[in-house]
Amino acid sequence: MSEKQHFFQKVYNVVAQIPYGRVTTYGAIAEYLGSKGSARMVGWALNSSKNSINALPAHRVVNRKGLLTGKRHFGGNETMKNLLESEGVIFNDNQIANFKELFWKPNSLF
DNA sequence: GAGTTGACGACTT
DNA sequence: CAAGTCGCCAACT
Numbered sequence: 001m002s003e004k005q006h007f008f009q010k011v012y013n014v015v016a017q018i019p020y021g022r023v024t025t026y027g028a029i030a031e032y033l034g035s036k037g038s039a040r041m042v043g044w045a046l047n048s049s050k051n052s053i054n055a056l057p058a059h060r061v062v063n064r065k066g067l068l069t070g071k072r073h074f075g076g077n078e079t080m081k082n083l084l085e086s087e088g089v090i091f092n093d094n095q096i097a098n099f100k101e102l103f104w105k106p107n108s109l110f
Numbered sequence: 111g112a113g114t115t116g117a118c119g120a121c122t123t
Numbered sequence: 124c125a126a127g128t129c130g131c132c133a134a135c136t
Binding site for chain 2: 025026027030036037038039040041042043044045046047050058061062063064068069070071072073074
Binding site for chain 1: 130131132133134
């Protein structure tokens with residue numbers, strides 16, 4: 001297992017740790033991994049995860065604005081938004097209204 | 111093997 | 124304040 005895979009593995013690990021009703025951002029995860037600017041890799045990791053047997057709560061990962069940019073990868077419908085709303089997340093159109101409150105940072109106690 | 115894309119983010123104009 | 128550009132690194136064509 002190379003260190004690159006560690007990057008992906010870490011993403012899986014962090015995303016899996018996101019508490020119910022909480023959300024995080026790609027950048028926060030990337031930063032936690034030590035590659036602050038590689039938020040795209042986090043997205044790639046999730047993209048790979050959907051192809052894997054991993055059942056990651058990727059719907060809890062949004063961009064820094066709290067926008068569901070990845071909803072199109074959930075089948076193109078509002079599955080992502082629906083799931084989050086199910087967890088008590090308040091939405092304003094496609095943006096999380098109380099994003100700041102729900103923001104969960106890796107390395108944070110949960 | 112080289113170029114393009116991508117679930118982002120921060121900086122610059 | 125809004126839009127454009129660059130950087131990040133791996134995967135896909």
